[in-house]
Amino acid sequence: xxxxxxxxxxxxxxxxxxxxxxxxxxxxxxxxxxxxxxxxxxxxxxxxxxxxxxxxxxxxxxxxxxxxxxxxxxxxxxxxxxxxxxxxxxxxxxxxxxxxxxxxxxxxxxxxxxxxxxxxxxxxxxxxxxxxxxxxxxxxxxxxx
Amino acid sequence: xxxxxxxxxxxxxxxxxxxxxxxxxxxxxxxxxxxxxxxxxxxxxxxxxxxxxxxxxxxxxxxxxxxxxxxxxxxxxxxxxxxxxxxxxxxxxxxxxxxxxxxxxxxxxxxxxxxxxxxxxxxxxxxxxxxxxxxxxxxxxxxxxxxxxxxxxxxxxxxxxxxxxxxxxxxxxxxxxxxxxxxxxxxxxxxxxxxxxxxxxxxxxxxxxxxxxxxxxxxxxxxxxxxxxxxxxxxxxxxxxxxxxxxxxxxxxxxxxxxxxxxxxxxxxxxxxxxxxxxxxxxxxxxxxxxxxxxxxxxxxxxxxxxxxxxxxxxxxxxxxxxxxxxxxxxxxxxxxxxxxxxxxxxxxxxxxxxxxxxxxxxxxxx
Numbered sequence: 001x002x003x004x005x006x007x008x009x010x011x012x013x014x015x016x017x018x019x020x021x022x023x024x025x026x027x028x029x030x031x032x033x034x035x036x037x038x039x040x041x042x043x044x045x046x047x048x049x050x051x052x053x054x055x056x057x058x059x060x061x062x063x064x065x066x067x068x069x070x071x072x073x074x075x076x077x078x079x080x081x082x083x084x085x086x087x088x089x090x091x092x093x094x095x096x097x098x099x100x101x102x103x104x105x106x107x108x109x110x111x112x113x114x115x116x117x118x119x120x121x122x123x124x125x126x127x128x129x130x131x132x133x134x135x136x137x138x139x140x141x142x143x144x145x
Numbered sequence: 146x147x148x149x150x151x152x153x154x155x156x157x158x159x160x161x162x163x164x165x166x167x168x169x170x171x172x173x174x175x176x177x178x179x180x181x182x183x184x185x186x187x188x189x190x191x192x193x194x195x196x197x198x199x200x201x202x203x204x205x206x207x208x209x210x211x212x213x214x215x216x217x218x219x220x221x222x223x224x225x226x227x228x229x230x231x232x233x234x235x236x237x238x239x240x241x242x243x244x245x246x247x248x249x250x251x252x253x254x255x256x257x258x259x260x261x262x263x264x265x266x267x268x269x270x271x272x273x274x275x276x277x278x279x280x281x282x283x284x285x286x287x288x289x290x291x292x293x294x295x296x297x298x299x300x301x302x303x304x305x306x307x308x309x310x311x312x313x314x315x316x317x318x319x320x321x322x323x324x325x326x327x328x329x330x331x332x333x334x335x336x337x338x339x340x341x342x343x344x345x346x347x348x349x350x351x352x353x354x355x356x357x358x359x360x361x362x363x364x365x366x367x368x369x370x371x372x373x374x375x376x377x378x379x380x381x382x383x384x385x386x387x388x389x390x391x392x393x394x395x396x397x398x399x400x401x402x403x404x405x406x407x408x409x410x411x412x413x414x415x416x417x418x419x420x421x422x423x424x425x426x427x428x429x430x431x432x433x434x435x436x437x438x439x440x441x442x443x444x445x446x447x448x449x450x451x452x453x454x455x456x457x458x459x460x461x462x463x464x465x466x467x468x469x470x471x472x473x474x475x476x477x478x479x480x481x482x483x484x485x486x487x488x489x490x491x492x493x494x495x496x497x498x499x500x501x502x503x504x505x506x507x508x509x510x511x512x
Contacts, residue, residue: 048375052371058340060341061340064341065348069347109199109200
């Protein structure tokens with residue numbers, strides 16, 4: 001197995017060259033805003049390290065899981081209530097519910113799959129038993145950019 | 146009045162006019178900042194044609210720019226993750242992996258999974274790997290007029306590609322490139338994602354039961370919380386600092402457009418990812434089954450290039466490294482790059498390091 005490593009000079013992907021990453025300006029004693037900037041960057045760095053350490057702790061994982069679970073449990077009855085009310089309203093108005101549309105979409109996907117099966121068979125028939133690379137297949141779809 | 150001006154000049158103090166000019170400059174900066182933050186940049190502009198669709202999935206062929214006789218014989222098939230748009234592979238003209246590979250003479254195809262709707266909440270990896278991908282590959286092989294191909298998978302796209310290559314080794318896959326592939330979850334203490342999801346309090350079943358598909362906002366905030374200061378503050382501070390540099394601002398704008406374009410993840414696939422992979426590490430243990438077929442990594446025989454980002458906080462290197470010891474391939478290469486999960490392919494250093502390395506590796510194996 002071969003192992004390669006990106007050259008340091010060429011792999012400055014993360015920080016300095018990345019427009020999304022903090023600026024790496026040197027400190028200029030004659031620039032008063034430079035001092036503020038350096039202090040800002042230093043404090044952001046410190047906060048960043050602290051927060052990364054925090055989210056990596058077991059306690060954070062536990063708290064996050066519990067909070068998420070609590071939110072899901074508490075919101076479920078609300079969601080169900082709203083859904084029932086909307087479904088009832090739609091039924092009274094003689095309109096299809098979200099579930100009806102979902103079922104229809106599922107059926108459409110099944111039809112699409114059958115069409116794809118037919119397309120595969122048609123491709124095969126057009127090739128006339130030849131291996132791919134021998135016969136030209138027409139392309140569908142329009143150009144996009 | 147004249148005396149005041151004289152005094153100000155003598156003491157070398159800024160005049161009211163200077164203050165106004167500075168204020169105007171700042172107002173312009175604020176305006177640009179707002180625009181970059183709230184508008185979409187033009188991304189994914191490399192010309193392409195749609196050659197196949199199924200449900201939300203789309204298969205694109207990029208219009209070749211190199212004459213047919215000079216192109217590489219083996220086409221390249223790109224598979225991106227299922228919870229993001231694939232536009233990051235084609236971010237902007239002059240800084241696009243797709244454009245780079247097309248110019249290098251590859252026939253490039255991209256499978257875009259699309260955004261799942263409520264009707265897709267039961268879609269599992271079984272469907273992605275054994276229903277959608279084989280169909281897309283059949284069409285692609287037919288259009289490309291080839292039996293053999295190279296496949297590049299990124300993040301969960303790499304997971305899907307690996308499972309496919311192991312389950313269908315005779316389907317013509319000759320080269321497999323894995324980018325930051327989350328495959329091995331044996332290290333439960335490394336990586337915040339693993340720590341969060343392996344915690345008993347984290348209940349993926351309840352999330353899916355309540356929400357159906359997992360909302361994009363939830364996945365997005367989960368990813369951002371791995372580095373909260375960088376993602377919620379640092380990124381915007383960096384933009385403010387570089388807003389006078391049009392090239393840097395343009396790059397930030399394009400990346401932000403991609404980051405903001407979030408999509409949900411199919412509920413059943415999310416459940417599988419958390420329960421069977423993050424918690425039980427089934428793929429590496431050899432107990433992963435898709436539609437009753439066991440995914441045996443030893444059956445994977447394609448040449449493999451495994452690209453790992455050393456600073457990846459989403460897929461830590463330990464989640465990708467081990468796979469090379471399990472696959473049955475004879476030709477396998479590990480390439481470690483300094484950078485993060487996205488930065489290694491979309492950062493400004495990518496075109497000088499990651500892309501040429503992938504291209505060189507692939508060119509030797511595309512004859």
